[in-house]
Amino acid sequence: MEPAAGSAAVALTGVHKTYGTTRAVDGVSLTVERGEFFGLLGPNGAGKTTLVEIMEGQRRADSGTVAVLGESPWPRNTALLPRLGVQTQSSSFFVRLTAREHLATMAALYRCDAAAAERALASVGLTEQGGTRVDDLSGGQRQRLAIASALVHDPELIFLDEPTAALDPQARRALWQVLRDLKRAGRTIVYTTHHLDEAEALCDRVAIMVAGKVAALDSPGRLIAASSPTTRLLVPADRLSVARARAIPGVDRVTEEGGSVVLETLTSGPVLAAVDGIAGLQGVQTRTASLEDVYLALTGAQAPAQPQPQGQDWPPA
Known part of the structure; x- marks a missing residue:
């Protein structure tokens, strides 16, 4: 060649x-x-x-x-x-x-x-x-x-x-x-x-x-910017119910994950303000798109398995 x-x-x-x-x-x-x-x-x-x-x-x-x-x-x-x-x-x-x-x-x-x-x-x-x-x-x-x-x-x-x-x-x-x-x-x-x-x-x-x-x-950065503009808000489940979350204007989807109620929205500012008025913002996490989201959308698969330490062959550095 x-x-x-x-x-x-x-x-x-x-x-x-x-x-x-x-x-x-x-x-x-x-x-x-x-x-x-x-x-x-x-x-x-x-x-x-x-x-x-x-x-x-x-x-x-x-x-x-x-x-x-x-x-x-x-x-x-x-x-x-x-x-x-x-x-x-x-x-x-x-x-x-x-x-x-x-x-x-x-x-x-x-x-x-x-x-x-x-x-x-x-x-x-x-x-x-x-x-x-x-x-x-x-x-x-x-x-x-x-x-x-x-x-x-x-x-x-x-x-x-x-x-x-x-x-x-x-x-x-x-x-x-x-x-x-x-x-x-x-x-x-x-x-x-x-x-x-x-x-x-x-x-x-x-x-x-x-x-x-x-x-x-x-x-x-450009791949992430071109991906979904959805923001995910994670609110402690003991402070906000799924039903109450679904009633907030601007919330597109609500799920429960590991002790949190997850709100997906395209208008994070107003939704955050509504969450603040209902439950306060202490402990609330905001997550935007990552390279993992781009990867999942393109591969249609689960995120790649993360290698695990192998006992005595791989002790901490």
Whole structure:
């Protein structure tokens, strides 16, 4: 395939990939600009992994044009590999080495200078754990080490596959800061996740894939702004009955959820004023649309399952 023109980090045009009768990637066209933090979202089986593997040069597209940093990644482009950093969910480590030794080994494979390992440790906040054996690191620290391994040779383009999967909330939030630092440093990142709040907070743009196609592509803010304008008001159930809520002018729908009466409205100001007059506003929560709402509307499915910590294999960071 001929590489696409332009200065984009990734440029895909009409990319298809079929396995038997399954269209894993069905005519995908998109670009990832240099310096962009680009999220790839979608339910399992939507084609995300296949598409990323095509970008990385691990799989060949059946048709379409694929350009990565101005070059075709297939046939396996060995000249392109040093310019890419890849972190996968099943990242492998030299577990009997220390974190610093592991990264020094990775740096040597890329013929990097001796200080590369130390820079990579610092970039993910692992300098103090540099002398700790890899198999003694916590789950959150291993995830940071996986990212450091993808960064040690200073690549131009980084692929991150579920970097916060299987982490407890504390470790996940700590890793968010690492990802924000990468974004601030201007790294070009292609990122897959099932954590929609994470994508909303971190990504410049996201593509939501459904059945091998891109169903939506824009910034999280613009996708949310274009979605439902409905506001949801959550009022403690002991302060407002469902019947009384339904009688408030401007309320379109009322449900009960987890000890709250939920009022859906397009005119939140007058409805809030009415709720204040009936029950007061103490404990009342206001929720507008989120990226999760956009995702649910496009996929017609439940929100993606959130990975759970895996016992001793994933202790808190």
